Amino acid sequence: MTSTGDVPLSWFLAFASAAFAVGLFGVLVRRNAIALLMAVEIMLNAANINLVAFWRFGDSPGAEGGPISGVMLAIFVITIAAAEVAVGIALILLCYRRWHAADVDRFDSMAG
Amino acid sequence: MVSPLQLIFLIVSAVGLLTALGAVLARNLVHAALFLVAFFFTVACQFILLEAEFLAAMQVLIYIGAVSILLLFGIMLTRNIQGDETTGGHWIWKVPSGIVAVGVLGVLLFGIANERGRPGQESWSRIGSRPGGVNPPIGGPRSLAIAFSPTGQFVASADADGRVRLLNPRGGQVAAFHLDGLEPTAVAFSPEGSLLAAADDQGNVRAWNVLTRRAVLERSGARPGPVTSLAIGPRRFEQDQDNRLVVLGGADGILQIWDDAPEPVEIGAHDGPVASMVVTVEGLLVTAGLDGEVTIRDLLGGGPVRRIEAVEPGRTAVAVAVGSVPPDEPQNFADPESDPATRAPAPPPAAGGLSGPLVAFASVSRDGPGRWTFRILNAFDGQDLINVPDLPHVPGAVALASDGRRAAVVVSPGPDGEGPALARPVVRIWDLDPGLGLKGDEQIEIPPGPLGEAPLLAAGSRGSRFVLGRAGQSTAFYDDLDRSWAASQGPAVALPTVVADMPRAVGVELMTRFVIPFEVAGLMLTAALVGAIVLARHDPRESPTTAEPAAGRQPADVPDPPAVSRPER
Numbered sequence: 001m002t003s004t005g006d007v008p009l010s011w012f013l014a015f016a017s018a019a020f021a022v023g024l025f026g027v028l029v030r031r032n033a034i035a036l037l038m039a040v041e042i043m044l045n046a047a048n049i050n051l052v053a054f055w056r057f058g059d060s061p062g063a064e065g066g067p068i069s070g071v072m073l074a075i076f077v078i079t080i081a082a083a084e085v086a087v088g089i090a091l092i093l094l095c096y097r098r099w100h101a102a103d104v105d106r107f108d109s110m111a112g
Numbered sequence: 113m114v115s116p117l118q119l120i121f122l123i124v125s126a127v128g129l130l131t132a133l134g135a136v137l138a139r140n141l142v143h144a145a146l147f148l149v150a151f152f153f154t155v156a157c158q159f160i161l162l163e164a165e166f167l168a169a170m171q172v173l174i175y176i177g178a179v180s181i182l183l184l185f186g187i188m189l190t191r192n193i194q195g196d197e198t199t200g201g202h203w204i205w206k207v208p209s210g211i212v213a214v215g216v217l218g219v220l221l222f223g224i225a226n227e228r229g230r231p232g233q234e235s236w237s238r239i240g241s242r243p244g245g246v247n248p249p250i251g252g253p254r255s256l257a258i259a260f261s262p263t264g265q266f267v268a269s270a271d272a273d274g275r276v277r278l279l280n281p282r283g284g285q286v287a288a289f290h291l292d293g294l295e296p297t298a299v300a301f302s303p304e305g306s307l308l309a310a311a312d313d314q315g316n317v318r319a320w321n322v323l324t325r326r327a328v329l330e331r332s333g334a335r336p337g338p339v340t341s342l343a344i345g346p347r348r349f350e351q352d353q354d355n356r357l358v359v360l361g362g363a364d365g366i367l368q369i370w371d372d373a374p375e376p377v378e379i380g381a382h383d384g385p386v387a388s389m390v391v392t393v394e395g396l397l398v399t400a401g402l403d404g405e406v407t408i409r410d411l412l413g414g415g416p417v418r419r420i421e422a423v424e425p426g427r428t429a430v431a432v433a434v435g436s437v438p439p440d441e442p443q444n445f446a447d448p449e450s451d452p453a454t455r456a457p458a459p460p461p462a463a464g465g466l467s468g469p470l471v472a473f474a475s476v477s478r479d480g481p482g483r484w485t486f487r488i489l490n491a492f493d494g495q496d497l498i499n500v501p502d503l504p505h506v507p508g509a510v511a512l513a514s515d516g517r518r519a520a521v522v523v524s525p526g527p528d529g530e531g532p533a534l535a536r537p538v539v540r541i542w543d544l545d546p547g548l549g550l551k552g553d554e555q556i557e558i559p560p561g562p563l564g565e566a567p568l569l570a571a572g573s574r575g576s577r578f579v580l581g582r583a584g585q586s587t588a589f590y591d592d593l594d595r596s597w598a599a600s601q602g603p604a605v606a607l608p609t610v611v612a613d614m615p616r617a618v619g620v621e622l623m624t625r626f627v628i629p630f631e632v633a634g635l636m637l638t639a640a641l642v643g644a645i646v647l648a649r650h651d652p653r654e655s656p657t658t659a660e661p662a663a664g665r666q667p668a669d670v671p672d673p674p675a676v677s678r679p680e681r
Contacts, residue, residue, distance in 0.1 A: 005115030006241035006274070007161065013224045015125040015158070019132050019151075021217035026136035028209030034186045035141060038148050041179065042132050045155045052162045057242045071167050078167075078174050085179050089186040102190035 012053035019046035033092045033102050037085060044081045048074045120631050121161055127638055128154030134642070141187045143645045149180045150638040157634040163242075168630075234327070240292045241274035255581035257298050258570040260514045263305040266322060267570065267579050269587055270296035276310040278322065281577045283589040283598055287325045291318065298342035302356060303393045309358065311339040315368070317358050319344060328354040331370045337363040341399075345391045345411060357411055359397060361386025367399065369411070381407050387432035390469055398469045398491045400432045406471050408491055420471075420494045422487060427475040430484070431521070434491075435470040435512030470497065470544075472519050474507035482506060488519055488544070498542060508537065509569040511578070517544050520571050520578060524563055537563050539578055539590075559588055559597045 019042060026039030055070020092102060099106050114122070131154060134147035152175040159168035229235035257270040266286065267279045276296050278287040294312040301308055302319075307328065309319040319329035345357030358370040365382035382401030389399035395412035404423030409415075423429045472488045484507045488498040498519070508522035524537035541554040558580055568581030578590040580597070588597040 005117060007118050007121045008241070009239040010224050010237055011118075011121060011125075012158070012162065014221060015128065017217055017220035017224065018125075018129050019155075020220070021213045022129065022132040022136055024216055025209055025213035028212060029136065029206050032141060034183060034190060035136075035144060037186075038135055038144060038183060041148065041175070042135060042151060045152065045175075048167075049155060049158050049162075052159060052164045052167060054236075056162045056164070057236070057239050071164050074164070074167050075170060078170055082174050082179055085182055089182055092186055093189055096190045 009053055009057040012049060012057075016046040016049040016053070019043075019049070031103050031105050033095070033104050033107075034089070036104060037088050037092075041081060041085070044077055048077050051077070117161070121158075123635065124154050124157045124161065124631060127635060128158070131638060131642070134645075138645075141191070142184070143648070145180060145183050145187060146641050146645050148183070149176055150641045152176050152180065153634045153638050153641075157631050160630050160634075234289065234325075238292050239290055240294070241290070243273055243275055243288065255568060255587045256296060258568045258579050258581050258587065259299045259301055260570040260572045260577075260579065261301045261305040261308075261322070262303060262514045264514055264572045264577070265305070266301075266308075267572070267589075268299045268301065268308050268310075269579075269581070270299040270310055276308070276320075278308060278320075278325075279587075279589075281572050281579075281589065282591065283587070287320075289318070289320050289325075289327075291316075298339050298360075300342040300344055302344045303346045303391055307344055307354070307356065309342055309344040311342045311360055313338045315339060315360065317342065317360065317370070319354075319356070319358070321354070329356060329358070331358055331376070333368070333370075333376055337366075339363075340385045341387060341389050343389045343391045343397065346393045346395060348412070357391065357395075359389065359391065359411075361389055361399060365401060365403070367397075387429070388434040390434045392469055396469070398434050398471065400434050400471050400473070402429050402432060404429045404473065404475065406489075406491055420489065420491070422471060422473045422489060423475045427477045427485065429473050429475045430507055431474040431510040433472045433510040433512045433519075435472070435514070435516050435519075470512050470516055470519075472510045472512050474510050474521055476507070486519075486521065486542075488512075488542075497544060508563060508567045511569040511571040513544075513571040518542065518571055519544060520569060522558070522563070522567050522569050522580070536560065537567075539569065539580070556590060 023039045023042030023046060026042065027036055030036050030039060051070050051074045055073075058070075095107055096102050101107075128151055131147045131150040135144045135151055138144040138147055152171060155175075156168040156171040159165070159171055224237055227235050227237035254272040255269045256272055259268045260266075260281075261268070264281065267281055267283075269277045269279060271277055272295060274291055274295055276289045276291065276299060277285055278289070279285055289308075289310070291310065291312055294314065294316070296310040296312050298311045299309070301322075306322055307319045308322050309317055309329070311317045314332075316332040317330070318327055320326060321328050339360050340363050341361040343359045343361075345359070347353050347356070349355055355372070360368040360370075360376075361381070362368070363385040365380060365384055365386055367379045367381045367386065368376040369379065370376045381399055382403050382405060384401050384403040386399055387402050389397065391397050391411065395410060397407075397409050397411050399407050400422070401407075404421065404427070406420040406422050407417055408420075409417045469491045470488055471491050472486070474484055474486055476484045480502070482505060483502050484505075485501045486498060486503055486507070487496065487500075489496050503523075505523045505525055508524055510522075511520045513519070519542040521540050521542075522537060523540050537558050539556040539558060541556070543554070556578070563582055568579075570579040571577065572579075577592060580588045580590070582588075588599060590597050
């Protein structure tokens with residue numbers, strides 16, 4: 001056996017990049033606020049895959065570096081994302097009650 | 113050539129990207145949310161592939177269990193009579209967004225493919241395998257080759273996870289070098305100890321500077337057979353210290369000598385695998401094969417090849433070692449900042465015929481099972497240093513200390529061994545110092561566990577430092593002060609043992625051993641979601657789409673959010 005048969009790190013990174021690009025496209029294209037939130041979630045998940053991939057493939061996680069640091073970071077990201085969605089949905093509902101639309105283009109009361 | 117793991121990754125990634133696109137492009141927001149759930153599932157599958165089982169569970173619980181439900185509630189509460197995309201314009205307006213997204217993707221992929229690493233660090237873009245391997249056993253990856261540096265400062269271990277690890281003699285990891293996902297099969301230090309080289313099965317050789325930890329030399333060629341031993345030559349030019357001769361020995365007995373030429377010179381040297389070889393500081397290449405012969409050739413000066421028959425006809429060489437020769441002067445490559453106390457003391461000048469490279473053979477005969485002969489000879493003059501016939505038990509691996517003062521053999525109890533019975537395998541040590549006499553009765557019990565077919569042994573210069581590699585177990589380091597064996601402390605070991613505690617306690621039975629069932633379940637759930645979306649599109653109660661309201665209508669006349677959502681299209 002000459003190759004270890006493992007998935008190279010760059011494959012994970014490429015998938016994460018592609019998912020991030022898809023999320024970015026969604027943020028730019030979508031106008032519905034909830035669809036925007038969903039696209040942001042896709043981007044956050046892509047970043048999470050990056051964190052975990054570097055953690056697992058890193059050569060010196062070591063005891064001093066914290067062997068579980070990548071997973072801890074990812075858990076932080078998940079937590080923050082959940083909180084962000086909760087607050088975001090509440091804001092969107094408030095805006096919807098005020099302007100009767102979930103369309104971010106309608107939320108233009110601060111436009112010059 | 114795609115391994116099963118890579119195939120799973122490719123399928124999961126393709127499904128993930130398609131569902132992400134579906135979540136972004138679906139006009140119906142409920143469909144988009146269901147696509148998003150499917151995408152979350154594929155991300156959980158990726159976490160499983162990355163051996164972060166706990167995180168995968170968190171992903172399912174938090175994202176699929178909470179976030180997507182919250183999003184669905186948000187969709188339910190904000191649906192209005194204008195539909196989901198009230199100000200959606202012509203598709204042409206999506207083109208700039210697409211260009212931006214593709215541009216960002218291009219920049220990211222370019223960066224991933226062309227990353228070069230910071231000074232003193234290797235690039236991560238070429239990491240082809242994870243440390244410890246997939247689902248690493250507790251205790252770290254299997255070692256495929258071990259070498260002690262001539263200075264006694266470092267141990268190099270070629271591990272089955274595609275890494276070459278530089279360790280200190282106590283087993284702590286100093287650095288890890290990777291070989292683009294290929295398995296290293298041989299590892300060697302240069303005669304003065306400043307370079308570490310490793311070869312893989314395809315005949316590629318890479319060398320790193322031990323102190324700066326940078327790759328300094330790379331030779332790639334195609335060898336017909338696996339590389340069984342490797343040697344790297346001494347410095348040849350003052351200006352270009354990294355320009356070295358590299359010698360590969362194959363299982364077919366062919367030597368491959370890399371000089372400055374683009375192609376190596378191939379020489380048939382042995383009638384069997386080249387088991388061990390060394391290039392001395394003077395440029396002498398000493399090879400020992402399992403055919404029981406020793407060859408000595410002068411790589412720098414040329415001249416005739418000398419051959420020594422080291423094993424009598426009728427006997428079979430089982431284990432061979434060629435001792436590296438200590439440098440004559442103190443190491444001048446050591447960096448000035450390092451603590452002089454940690455530096456290896458200059459070995460005292462060898463006395464009484466110990467100056468040449470030593471070759472040790474352990475041979476057995478078919479006539480007497482469970483008996484073996486140990487012979488150490490000086491490769492310069494062919495003189496025997498030790499020739500002990502009829503030793504009990506079965507030899508496994510031979511090592512010569514890097515200062516040429518000790519020899520050690522792994523001895524395991526044979527099927528019907530005579531003499532003193534052995535409870536389990538031991539390391540027998542011979543002291544080669546003439547003042548102490550050639551004893552050979554010193555024994556170290558090796559830690560419990562199966563020895564495997566081809567154990568590895570390396571011996572260091574200072575004290576009785578030994579490194580033992582066994583199949584399926586971590587490399588063990590013997591410390592003379594504690595008189596005990598210790599496992600290596602590289603992250604490959606620390607990682608599974610530490611990580612094992614929390615997530616593996618839950619996940620090892622359910623997930624780690626059943627990666628494929630989990631992936632299949634995740635993909636089936638994803639498929640079910642996508643199928644549900646497709647079926648929902650063919651709703652028989654589909655209302656005519658003529659009532660589509662004009663985009664951009666002012667909603668001022670709508671008093672309240674409608675209580676019942678309008679059927680889609």
